[in-house]
Amino acid sequence: MDFTFSEEQQFFESTLADFLKDNVTAEQIRQRWESAEGFDKTTWQSLAELGITAALVQEANGGLGLSFEDCILLMQACGRSALPEPIIEHSFIAAALLEDVHAIAPSQTTKDLLAGVAAGEKVLMTSHVINPHTNMAQSADAFLIQFGDDIHLVDKSEVQLKTMKSLDPSRRMSSLDWQPSAKSCLLNGVKGSELWQRTLNRGALATAAQLLGLAEAMVSQAVKYASDREQFGKPIGTNQAVKHLLADCAVQIEFAKPVIHRAAYTVSVAPNRADWAVSHAKVCASEAAKLAARHCTQVFGAMGYTWECDLHIWAKRAWVLDKEWGDNGFHKNRIHEWLLQPKALLGPEFTFGRRYLGDANEVV
Amino acid sequence: MDLIYTSQQNSFRMEVRDWLRSHVPQNKLPSFDTDDGFEAHRAWERTLSEGNWGMVTWPKEYGGRGCDLIEWLIFEEEYYRAGAPLRVNQNGIFLLGPTLMEYGTDAQKARFITEMAKGNEMWAQGWSEPGAGSDMAAIRCRADRDGNEFVINGQKIWSTRAVYADWVFGLFRSDPESSRHHGLSFILVPLNSPGVTVRPIPQLNGLPGFAEIFFDDVRVSDFNLIGEEGQGWSIAMSTAGFERGLMLRSPARFQQASRRLVELYRARQNDILDLSIENAVVQCYMDAEAYALSTYQTASRLTKGGKIGAESSCNKIFWSELDIRIHETAMSLLGPYAETEGVGMKYHEEIAAWVDGFLFSQSGPIYAGTNEIQRNIIAERLLGLPRK
Ligand SMILES: Cc1cc2nc3c(=O)[nH]c(=O)nc-3n(C[C@H](O)[C@H](O)[C@H](O)COP(=O)(O)OP(=O)(O)OC[C@H]3O[C@@H](n4cnc5c(N)ncnc54)[C@H](O)[C@@H]3O)c2cc1C
Numbered sequence: 001m002d003f004t005f006s007e008e009q010q011f012f013e014s015t016l017a018d019f020l021k022d023n024v025t026a027e028q029i030r031q032r033w034e035s036a037e038g039f040d041k042t043t044w045q046s047l048a049e050l051g052i053t054a055a056l057v058q059e060a061n062g063g064l065g066l067s068f069e070d071c072i073l074l075m076q077a078c079g080r081s082a083l084p085e086p087i088i089e090h091s092f093i094a095a096a097l098l099e100d101v102h103a104i105a106p107s108q109t110t111k112d113l114l115a116g117v118a119a120g121e122k123v124l125m126t127s128h129v130i131n132p133h134t135n136m137a138q139s140a141d142a143f144l145i146q147f148g149d150d151i152h153l154v155d156k157s158e159v160q161l162k163t164m165k166s167l168d169p170s171r172r173m174s175s176l177d178w179q180p181s182a183k184s185c186l187l188n189g190v191k192g193s194e195l196w197q198r199t200l201n202r203g204a205l206a207t208a209a210q211l212l213g214l215a216e217a218m219v220s221q222a223v224k225y226a227s228d229r230e231q232f233g234k235p236i237g238t239n240q241a242v243k244h245l246l247a248d249c250a251v252q253i254e255f256a257k258p259v260i261h262r263a264a265y266t267v268s269v270a271p272n273r274a275d276w277a278v279s280h281a282k283v284c285a286s287e288a289a290k291l292a293a294r295h296c297t298q299v300f301g302a303m304g305y306t307w308e309c310d311l312h313i314w315a316k317r318a319w320v321l322d323k324e325w326g327d328n329g330f331h332k333n334r335i336h337e338w339l340l341q342p343k344a345l346l347g348p349e350f351t352f353g354r355r356y357l358g359d360a361n362e363v364v
Numbered sequence: 365m366d367l368i369y370t371s372q373q374n375s376f377r378m379e380v381r382d383w384l385r386s387h388v389p390q391n392k393l394p395s396f397d398t399d400d401g402f403e404a405h406r407a408w409e410r411t412l413s414e415g416n417w418g419m420v421t422w423p424k425e426y427g428g429r430g431c432d433l434i435e436w437l438i439f440e441e442e443y444y445r446a447g448a449p450l451r452v453n454q455n456g457i458f459l460l461g462p463t464l465m466e467y468g469t470d471a472q473k474a475r476f477i478t479e480m481a482k483g484n485e486m487w488a489q490g491w492s493e494p495g496a497g498s499d500m501a502a503i504r505c506r507a508d509r510d511g512n513e514f515v516i517n518g519q520k521i522w523s524t525r526a527v528y529a530d531w532v533f534g535l536f537r538s539d540p541e542s543s544r545h546h547g548l549s550f551i552l553v554p555l556n557s558p559g560v561t562v563r564p565i566p567q568l569n570g571l572p573g574f575a576e577i578f579f580d581d582v583r584v585s586d587f588n589l590i591g592e593e594g595q596g597w598s599i600a601m602s603t604a605g606f607e608r609g610l611m612l613r614s615p616a617r618f619q620q621a622s623r624r625l626v627e628l629y630r631a632r633q634n635d636i637l638d639l640s641i642e643n644a645v646v647q648c649y650m651d652a653e654a655y656a657l658s659t660y661q662t663a664s665r666l667t668k669g670g671k672i673g674a675e676s677s678c679n680k681i682f683w684s685e686l687d688i689r690i691h692e693t694a695m696s697l698l699g700p701y702a703e704t705e706g707v708g709m710k711y712h713e714e715i716a717a718w719v720d721g722f723l724f725s726q727s728g729p730i731y732a733g734t735n736e737i738q739r740n741i742i743a744e745r746l747l748g749l750p751r752k
Contacts, residue, residue: 003664243743258657348441348616
């Protein structure tokens, strides 16, 4: 039993965090807003050089062969910097799905694509039915698209995009218009459905980790502002009402962390038993990020309600990610269903252990 | 990260489970805030200590098992799973015990720890005074040195279990010229000393769960001074840190309560009209689990040499608010049957326990440093907001 991250895991995180701090500033994010594609190729290239795009791809396929757990802190760091590039969708959701498909139904197509994805040369996005729209579709080279249980691999030339404005100016949302064919179908039936389920869990958890990072970033911006801004001759942060707004956020953040980290472990070691752990993570990260957005806006006063104040870069991301990969209603319902199973392993003795190790038919 | 128990940890769990199965009293003990209940709980403490289960994290020489924090968590999980009695001497074993081990002399450890572990001496804690609640540094109760004795005069209040306890530990002003957190000393006082008057205070459930303690020229030997004279504040803070931090409320307590809540919900589901209940049950279950996960993460970090910091103030807020939510939800599930504690119903005892727990949960945000004070600490020490 060891619920801490290894030095390597922490080192990878700090390398990425340092890069993002220097290269993805609020000012640069605002520059992306001005462009049609909203996607900076140089940043993407650097992230690929750091190894992010290769992280979940197996070594045999040109990747680093890391686990989802190894990468969870990276996703948190991306959230903290409100990174606009869809590196998470590409590296931790799409690449992971392609890797899973390749493990079951290997082909030259999937092998070549994996190599391109790992190198960051091919941008791969997924379209799961739980999300009506896809972010940054116009920058993608190919899509993995859900059609019932089927997993289709579709080239960008075969997809018509209907692009629409996002509440979050850093995102570029589109709906995909395409035709499924026998040729585009990589996997179907039970196997396909199982992989979509895993993808949903990875998507929800990656989103949870970003939401946690967003919440942390908003609170630290508000702390700084509350320490500098003066009213009545003293910093506004000396007022208890202001302190408590931010302390409440800190409590939620503090208790979302271990839940997200446990879910990352579960997705890595027992991907088919991860529903409840992931749903828990998504709900508490969403709540933490929404509270941070609301309370931090309050701390900034009127400034917090302006386009000029950087806070909304983070707040808007939180508001949209809250609804992506299943909203709280979806995830609470999964937990509710699980709690109602007569054989569910509930109670203090089941925090760990048998939920991962038990036999496959057991209700966990 | 490795979230699987080792085989050693699993067999430790089984050992605890087996022992509890054959020792936990069949019938629920009466409340420890009654004459009979207190003695029944004292007897249970003796039983625990005879099996060396009284305080598993303590070193073997004090009747413990030298367990690490993960094993402590496992023990607690089994303890709550088994529905074992509440720990009547928790002030002693969870708070004073560790303080004595850190600051006591060998002679003091020899005198106090074993008696405490065996349940022979029960402890109350005396920090609060009528004029010193949240502002504990406003303590006025005096301990004037006279040769190798202290003469104590003044008053403590809200002292839990003091009605039946044998001893009280607390902070007293030993330097009459001092103010605030200077000049305070950490002293142990027998409650049967001449000059001590204990006046019970009935709590919300009508039972005398805490008391006022009046000291009128009470003489105690300076053997009972812990640490240096005048250093009481920093010693007390280490005690308070422990209390908030980890051990006061083990996660198993809330996991077991939320499991019972799910069972109650399953039983009452078809009679419930309030749309918010389903959500509340799910939320309570998640939060109890989040508290457990957080504690495991802290325990892992501490085991690897980390230190507990201001983030522990988050714990106090989280579990006390969770406890209220669990019990509010149970009250909603019980509907009008809560009022009469389900008398005449099949699950009367269970219902009565929910109602009593509901009343007690109201005190969570107040004791062990109010949640407002915790929020101040989080804002200033964890987030770094300016004090002034
Ligand atoms: C069940 C129970 C058991 C207890 N057991 C013990 C015990 O064994 N030993 C012991 O010594 N004490 C014990 N206490 C006392 C407890 O520690 C105090 O009640 C607590 O410290 C608060 O003090 P107070 O009651 O005087 O409230 P006050 O300090 O008067 O506070 C009243 C309200 O004002 C708020 N407030 C006060 N100051 C501030 C501030 N600076 N900023 C924001 N809000 C503020 C508080 O948060 C609270 O809401 C117990 C209390 C309870 C309820």
